[in-house]
Amino acid sequence: MGFFSYLTGFGGRDMAVDLGTANTLVYVRGRGIVLSEPSVVAIDSRTGEVHAVGIEAKRMLGRTPGTISAIRPLKDGVIADFDVTEEMLRHFIQKVHQNRWAHPRVVVCVPSGVTGVEKRAVEEACLSAGARTATSSRSRWPPRSGAGLPVGEPTGSMVVDIGGGTSEVAVISLGGIVVSQSIRVGGDELDESIINYAKREYKLLIGQQTAEELKLEIGSAYPMEEEVQAEIRGRDMVSGLPKTVVLTSEEIRQALEGAPVADHRRGQGDPRPHAARARLGHHGSRESCWPAAAPSCRASTSASARRRRCRRTSPSRP
Numbered sequence: 001m002g003f004f005s006y007l008t009g010f011g012g013r014d015m016a017v018d019l020g021t022a023n024t025l026v027y028v029r030g031r032g033i034v035l036s037e038p039s040v041v042a043i044d045s046r047t048g049e050v051h052a053v054g055i056e057a058k059r060m061l062g063r064t065p066g067t068i069s070a071i072r073p074l075k076d077g078v079i080a081d082f083d084v085t086e087e088m089l090r091h092f093i094q095k096v097h098q099n100r101w102a103h104p105r106v107v108v109c110v111p112s113g114v115t116g117v118e119k120r121a122v123e124e125a126c127l128s129a130g131a132r133t134a135t136s137s138r139s140r141w142p143p144r145s146g147a148g149l150p151v152g153e154p155t156g157s158m159v160v161d162i163g164g165g166t167s168e169v170a171v172i173s174l175g176g177i178v179v180s181q182s183i184r185v186g187g188d189e190l191d192e193s194i195i196n197y198a199k200r201e202y203k204l205l206i207g208q209q210t211a212e213e214l215k216l217e218i219g220s221a222y223p224m225e226e227e228v229q230a231e232i233r234g235r236d237m238v239s240g241l242p243k244t245v246v247l248t249s250e251e252i253r254q255a256l257e258g259a260p261v262a263d264h265r266r267g268q269g270d271p272r273p274h275a276a277r278a279r280l281g282h283h284g285s286r287e288s289c290w291p292a293a294a295p296s297c298r299a300s301t302s303a304s305a306r307r308r309r310c311r312r313t314s315p316s317r318p
Contacts, residue, residue, distance in 0.1 A: 015096065016107045016137075017089070019122065021074045022164025022187060024054075024088070026096050034096050039164075041084050042070045048083075053091040062207050076184035077111040077166035078118045082125060089129035106131040111166045111182055151175055164188055190215055190259045197255035198234065202245050206234040218249040219256060 018025040019039070026035035037054030044051060046067055052060060060070040073084035097104065106126045110119055119136050126134035149157040151172050161168045164187045170180040194211040198204045210232055218228050229248045236243040 013097070014105045014107075015093075016109070017092070017126070018109045019074065019085075019089075020163050021072065021077055021166070024092060026092055028096055035092060037092070039074055039088065040070055040072055041088050042068055043084060043087075045069050050087050050091070053088055058209075061209060075165060077163065077186075078114055079121050079125060082121060085125045086128045089125055089131075093130050103130055103132040105133045105135075107135050107137055110136045111163075111168060111184075162186055185259075187212075187215075190219075190256055193259040194252060194255050197251070198232075198245075198247075199237065201251075202243075203237040204232075204234040204243055204245055205237055206232060210234065214247065214252055215256075218247070219252045220249055221253065221256065223253075224249055 013031070014029045016027040018027075022039060024035070024037060024039045025033055028034050038058040040054065040057040040061065041050060042052040042057040042060045042064065043049065044067055051057075051068060052070075057070050060068070062070075064070050071081065071084060073079065073081040073088060079085045093102065093104065093106075108122055108126055110122050114122075123134040123136055149159070149172070151157055152175050154174055156178065157172050159168075159170050159172060166182060166184050167186050168180065168182045171178045188208075191208050191211040194214055195206055195208070198206050198211075214230060214232065218230050227249045229246050231244060231246050233242060233244045235241070
């Protein structure tokens with residue numbers, strides 16, 4: 001490392017950024033995961049001034065005056081607003097290092113299905129935000145390392161990563177990807193399914209945050225031993241007045257069954273080699289998700305695990 005590089009990187013440790021549609025995670029070498037916040041920015045539409053980033057900005061969604069917009073600068077795993085993404089990354093880097101002179105080396109995760117232009121846009125945003133160097137990595141590689149899967153053996157291991165805007169599936173063997181698939185649907189579409197269900201069944205208008213809370217609290221993809229329920233408030237589509245209804249986990253499960261994520265996964269073919277497919281059926285697979293994604297976080301094809309697959313328990317509200 002040259003003297004100039006040393007000066008420009010003074011005080012900045014190497015870091016990795018999982019730049020997601022719904023949430024952003026930051027890992028710093030030697031410290032672990034130090035930040036996990038929503039990918040939301042509250043910005044003044046007249047002056048361009050940033051009022052809040054992350055958790056504070058998410059609280060403003062749907063509650064801002066006309067001059068302030070709380071927006072999510074990423075859509076379907078790619079940058080939709082370059083300038084706002086740059087401001088968000090700069091805020092996160094400064095929050096982690098707390099040093100205005102820090103220019104760390106950054107590895108940023110991107111969906112495997114992005115184009116070359118979209119990939120370069122993410123790297124340019126990191127460089128503009130203050131990174132000394134920026135390198136992109138396929139987002140399905142990190143989960144397979146921490147899941148305890150035998151990725152270095154001649155055994156097929158499936159990793160399903162359901163994010164807020166994209167869902168990715170990969171079969172890994174001998175340290176490489178045998179076959180992979182990336183679709184630009186994820187947890188956001190699950191929220192929309194819950195919103196549409198409330199409109200269709202109860203003539204009730206609810207926001208995306210309410211739908212996400214329902215999904216995380218009582219959502220499931222498999223029948224639960226004890227069904228739970230939750231009370232929500234919204235606006236009646238007929239009278240326009242506030243209305244309160246009680247939804248059960250069975251209803252949320254019914255709403256999620258029609259989500260595009262489930263339709264895509266059922267509709268995809270199986271291009272895996274026969275040997276890897278057989279080994280995968282014996283050893284099972286793993287699923288991972290972030291809070292804004294599906295409520296199913298882990299799956300296995302073994303008989304005992306199938307009964308527990310995608311199950312989420314939550315205490316019922318009084």
